[in-house]
Amino acid sequence: MKQKKEKRPSFSALVSHSLILPLFYRIAVFLYQSVRESAVGTFFCGYDKTNAAMQNGLLAALREKLSLTDRVLRPMRFTIAKLFDNSAILNLFRGILDRMSGMLLGTYGIAVLIFSLFSALSYALHYAAGSDPGAADLVIAGAFLLIGICLVASNAHLSDALCSSTLTSFLLFTVAGANKEYFRSVPKTHGKTWIAALIGALLGTAAIVIGPLWITLGCIAILAAFLVYKIPEFGVIAVLFLAPFLPTKAIIALMAYLIVCFFVKYFRGKRVIHMEWMDITVLLFGIVFLCAGVFSASPSDSLFPVMVYICFMCGYFLVVNLIRSSEWVNRCYLSVLSSAVFVALYGIYQNFFVTANTTWQDTDMFGEATGRVVSTLENPNVLAEYLIMILPIAAAGFLAEKTLSGKMLYLFAGGILGSCLIFTWSRGAWLGFLIAMMLFLLMYSKKVLVIGLFGILAIPFLPFVLPQSILDRFLSIGNLGDTSTSYRVHIWEGTLNMLRDHFLGGIGVGTGVFGEVYPQYSLSGIESAPHSHNLYLQILVETGILGLILFVLVLFTFVRHNFTFYAKQLPIKPRVRTAALVCGLLAVLAQGMTDYIWYNYRVYLVFWLLFGLTVASARTTCDENRDHLHKDSHGNTQTAELDISTANQLTASRPDAPAPNEQ
DSSP: OOOOOOOOOOHHHHHHTOSSHHHHHHHHHHHHHHHHHSHHHHHHTOHHHHHHHHHHTHHHHHHHHHOHIIIIIHHHHHHHHHHHHHOHHHHHHHHHHHHHHTBBHHHHHHHHHHHHHHHHHHHHHHHHTTOOOOHHHHHHHHHHHHHHHHHHTOOOBHHHHHHHOHHHHIIIIIISOOOHHHHHHSOOBOOOHHHHHHHHHHHHHHHHHHOHHHHHHHHHHHHHHHHHHHOHHHHHHHHHHHTTTSOHHHHHHHHHHHHHHHHHHHHTTSSOOOOOHHHHHHHHHHHHHHHHHHTOSSHHHHHHHHHHHHHHHHHHHHHHHHOOSHHHHHHHHHHHHHHHHHHHHHHHHHHHHSOOOOTTSOTTTOTTSOOOOOTTSSSHHHHHHHHHHHHHHHHHHHHHOOSHHHHHHHHHHHHHHHHHHHHHTOHHHHHHHHHHHHHHHHHHOTHHHHHHHHHGGGGGGGGGTSOHHHHHHHHTTTOTTSHHHHHHHHHHHHHHHHHHHHTTTOSOSSHHHHHHHGGGTOOTTOOOOSSOSOHHHHHHHHHHHHHHHHHHHHHHHHHHHHHHHHTSSOOHHHHHHHHHHHHHHHHHHHHTTTSOTTSSHHHHHHHHHHHHHHHHHHHHHHHHTGGGOEEOTTSOEEOOOOSSOOOOOOOOOOTTOOOTTOO
């Protein structure tokens, strides 16, 4: 007979059979109950009431008085949409696109074969001229030759091939979110062979001049740009993935193009703009930020930084207005997490196989450390800021995923990111991450508080478990004997001296302005500093007291918005993921107490993209789960009690949302 598999004891069984755990459990229940019933808990979960009051009060009166929607925006959108729909050029372009989508692969094969021959000719000409053409041209020529032969031998049409291929289906439909029905409905055509040959010859001639590699990259860029134009949501996915890898100027160009694509869709009536109280606070902060850049102590030094900051802050508004379904939210999660895994893997590679960089390390105090990794972000603290924003997403995926394989993937991702975070040797990031994970786990379940209370008893044994180098690094927080700590303290003193003269209006946006003004107030020996090494001091010194007040209002509203969402009776997976995003952002904001986390433009962009994704995830989940909520006799939407708060109103739905597949 088979022996029955012994069941593992449940948490409640462990509590009931333990001597000390019941006490800790009663303490945990008491603390959660106190928070749930307190005025503070009720207030922090009352975003919906505040938003409803703003929507039905001040904002409604302002909209009615100005009548911008009826007098200006709606006629403008109607006119632009009519121009687009009736444009002969665009109709011609649509017709060409339909014919190209339904064309035989063999016709494309002819163009590819001719291009491969010209690429080989380009390699031969450069070689004969005595210059080194490089192996790339020859590899490209060979690759396109093989691709061309395969395409010529195929009798399939492009649209059918895209729908049937596993790889292209994944990239085009799963990742990019294209509409498969469009490709299934396009008319089939053979195409004209002579046009394909001419295009192949023209591209091949250009390859002789500038090289096959640049022609190939240019064609890929054109296809990607067209895809972003058709599906701006894909542009958000692309920016989230590419932000840590591309140079700043390339990211600026991509963001500017994405903004243009969104407004083209908006004025054509294909997308909508919805504003809530959360969005208005971000908008007000952005306006103050812009004004601080325009009315700077050195406008020439502020112009470029403030334009970049405003462009990247627009990422928040793009996300909350484009990511409007759970499918797109999931794509965003996977995009940013997979990108972070690649960044972390490269950082781990640096730690073991690249000469250690000790530029940012006090070798006298921490000589046992092998160096600090920077990966693609040029600075260990910047890399750490990026990682701690994303690490909680892996933890949320592990907790929310039901399959073993899914849990293992998230565990692998979290392990890679966590290992790379250790190798940054960033104490502020370590501390911020611990705070974020503790908050996240406490939001997830009150059982975590029981384990945490029990874990306090294990603190005296940590020196026997943690490596001495990590323990020394962590315990050095606040040690003025560390040059990094003393350097920051002296810069803070100089920055506080600056605030005596620039408290109200600030000095202007940008490290260039800071570098000009700071030496007049610095301490002796610390005359040069790129920034204040504190996010909140930097905002205060750049934008004045109004900028700091508005930023605090943004954070305050953000916390209320997401705590209100988390308290609702909604599916656990989106709630846990949104809580993870909140905690990741709170982690980097905690690190902002000891560093200027917006110094790196790319981290600044990721911050606002994740800020927007958090809000978009909450709104999308509420919109898609209205049936899980009920209304009281007064028509107010109510929710059931959960771990943190009392009943709350449902977030006001966003009207006029386009159909999910509308592109």
